[in-house]
Amino acid sequence: MGAGLELPLDKVLQGDCVAQLKLLPPASVHAIFADPPYNLQLRGALHRPDHSLVDAVDDAWDQFSDFAAYDAFTRAWLGECRRVLRRDGTIWVMGAYHNVFRLGTALQDLGFWVLNDVVWRKANPMPNFRGRRFTNAHETLIWAARGPESKHRFNYQQMKALNDDVQMRSDWFIPLCTGRERLRDEAGVKLHPTQKPEALLHRVILACTAPGEVILDPFLGSGTTAAVARRLGRHFIGIEREPAYAAAAEARVAAVQPLSETAALVAATKREQPRLPFGTLVENGSIPPGSILTDRQRRWRATVGADGSIGCGRAAGSIHAVGAAVQEAPSCNGWAFWHVEQAGGALKLLDAYRQEALAAR
Numbered sequence: 001m002g003a004g005l006e007l008p009l010d011k012v013l014q015g016d017c018v019a020q021l022k023l024l025p026p027a028s029v030h031a032i033f034a035d036p037p038y039n040l041q042l043r044g045a046l047h048r049p050d051h052s053l054v055d056a057v058d059d060a061w062d063q064f065s066d067f068a069a070y071d072a073f074t075r076a077w078l079g080e081c082r083r084v085l086r087r088d089g090t091i092w093v094m095g096a097y098h099n100v101f102r103l104g105t106a107l108q109d110l111g112f113w114v115l116n117d118v119v120w121r122k123a124n125p126m127p128n129f130r131g132r133r134f135t136n137a138h139e140t141l142i143w144a145a146r147g148p149e150s151k152h153r154f155n156y157q158q159m160k161a162l163n164d165d166v167q168m169r170s171d172w173f174i175p176l177c178t179g180r181e182r183l184r185d186e187a188g189v190k191l192h193p194t195q196k197p198e199a200l201l202h203r204v205i206l207a208c209t210a211p212g213e214v215i216l217d218p219f220l221g222s223g224t225t226a227a228v229a230r231r232l233g234r235h236f237i238g239i240e241r242e243p244a245y246a247a248a249a250e251a252r253v254a255a256v257q258p259l260s261e262t263a264a265l266v267a268a269t270k271r272e273q274p275r276l277p278f279g280t281l282v283e284n285g286s287i288p289p290g291s292i293l294t295d296r297q298r299r300w301r302a303t304v305g306a307d308g309s310i311g312c313g314r315a316a317g318s319i320h321a322v323g324a325a326v327q328e329a330p331s332c333n334g335w336a337f338w339h340v341e342q343a344g345g346a347l348k349l350l351d352a353y354r355q356e357a358l359a360a361r
Contacts, residue, residue, distance in 0.1 A: 006025075007024065007025060007028050007029075007214070007237070008024075008237055009214065009235045009236075009237065010226075010230070010235055010236055010237075010253075011237060011238070012220060012223070012226065012238045012239075012240060012246050012249050012250050012253070013237070013238065013239045013240075014239075014240060014241065014243060014246040015239070015241060016241055017077050017218040017219060017239045017241065018073075018076050018077050018080055020218075020239045021077065021080035021081065021083075021084060021218060021239070022080060024080075024084045024216075024237070025084070026083050026084060027083075027084070027085070027086050027087060028084050028086070028214070029084050029085060029086065029089060029214045029215065029216045029237065030086055030089050030153075030208075030209055030210075030213040030214050030215065031085075031089055031090055031091070031092070031205070031208050031209050031213070031214075031215045031216070032081050032084075032085060032089070032090075032091040032092065032215065032216045032217070032218070033091075033092045033094075033201065033204055033205075033215060033216075033217050033225050034077075034081065034091065034092065034093050034094065034217065034218050034219055035094040035194070035196060035217075035219050035221065036074065036077070036093070036094075036095070036099070036103070036218075036219050037070075037099075037219070038095065038096055038098045038099050038194075039067075039070045039098055039099045039102075067102070070099070070102065071102060071106065074102065074103060074106045075106050075109070075110065077218055078093075078106055078107065078110055078112075079110060081216070081218065082110055082111065082112065082146060084216065085146050086146070087146060087147075087150060088145075088146070088150045088151045088152055088153065089145075089146055089150070089152070090115065090143060090144065090145050090146070090150075090152045090153070090208050091107075091112065091143075091144050091146075092141050092142070092143050092204050092208075093107060093141070093142045093144070094120075094139060094140070094141045094142075094196075095139065095140060095142075096136070096139050096140070097136070100139075100140045100142070103142065104117075104142055107142060107144050111146075111147055112144040112145065112146065112147070113144055113145045113146070113147055113148040113150065114142060114143070114144045115143045115144055115145055115152065115154075116142075116143045116170050117140055117141070117142050117143070117170065118140070118141040118142075118143060118170045118171070118172060119138050119139075119140055119141075119170065119171045119172065120138055120139045120140070120141060120172050120174060120200060121137060121138045121171055121172065121173045121174075122137050122138060122139075122174070122175065122176050123173055123174060123175040123176070124175050124176050124178070125137035125138075125176070126176075141204070143208075152208070153208050153209065153210070154207065154208065155206060155207055155208065155209075155210075158206055158207070159203075159206070159207055162203065162206065168207075172200070172203065174197055174199045174200050174203075175197060175199075176197060177195045177196060177197040177198075177224075181197065181198060182195060183195060183222050183248055183252065191222055191244075191245075191248055192221050192222040192245060192248070194221065195221065195222045195224060196221075196224045197224075198224055198227065198228050200224075201224050201225050201228040201229075202228050202232070205225075205228055205229055205232055205234060206232065209232075209234050211232070211233040211234065211259075212233065212234070212235070213234055213235065214234070214235040214236070214237065215229050215234055215235070215236055215237075216236070216237045216238075216239075217236065217237070217238045217239065218239045219239070219240070220238030220239055220240040220245070220246070220249050221240065221245055221249070222245060222248055222249055222252065223238065223240075223245075223248065223249025223250070223252045223253055225238065226238045226249055226252075226253045227249075227252050227253050227256050230253055230256045230258050231256050231257070231258060231259060232259060233258055233259045236253075276354050276357055276358055277308065278308050278318070278319050278334070278350075279307065279308025280308075280357065281353055281354070281357060282304060282305075282306065282307075282308045283308075284357070286353050286356075286357060287304055287340060287350075287353060288304070289304055289305060289306040290303065290304060291303075291304040291340060291341075292304075292340070292341045293310060293319070293338040293339065293340060293341075293350065294338070294339055294341060294347065295323075295326075295337060295338065295339065296339060296347065299326075300312050300313075300326045302322055302326075302338065310322050310338075312325075312326055313326075318334065319334025319335070319337075319338055319350065320332050320333065320334040322334070323337040323338060334350065335349075335350050335351040335354055336349070336350075336351055337350075338350045340353070
């Protein structure tokens, strides 16, 4: 961290995003989520029959005099984001058809390396009342590493688990923020016109950070990023220029109950766990050749070979392959399926042997 610069963890910083970003140390945050001004082309915005705007920012902050002004602003805040992002960090930049193409160009021009464009498909989009174009039912998130050399974090197994153990796709079907999640003022009016659903940020933060890491949001708005980060056991830094939004975000975060350290760490990815071949346990005598493995219900019995393979009837191979074969399943985590028969008939889960061996290293 730079001399005299400290990281304001778990703080909402009120002020201009570029000016506030300049106060942060270089290479200090693990991830960034940015939902910048859309630079709305008001003629093309969604209107109700009475010509009032539907769920869109309608103040001067979201409108720039021309594309050149918007592009200059975009490059200014993105440049500062790249400065404060750690070498192996990633950034998510969100936009709609008004601005996402300009955001993508700026990202690549500044040296970011695009990893994915993710389509947030809205389960309950606002209708197009004029009937002059398609209903705008999605927004785009550009996910990018700091550079092509970055060894970025991607919590693949957590994303797969979140998606019923199927690889997570780049099109996300998530409803708009509605109901009790939507913040409202004393008159019942929406506090922030473009409040994002917590489910969206949950997926973003879980995909690219670990518990205890830091995510920055330079356009915090109503505080969704901060609230979800706190709930997931991550640190946050939020920047918001509007006092009312900043105050609402602080109150929202204060009401969030963070996960316990145990709960935050329980979803550590398999990629992060040290690898230990089953054959190592055979070699060191923890599970000697000839040992009998069985499932919890004792439906199948497998014999351990000297090379670390196991055999059960006609099935032979690794603990994972044989486990899948006897169950007629496409895959199997052998560590969680097989047990070792102990003296007296008790069973001990195979993964318990692995954890003991890893702890002894």
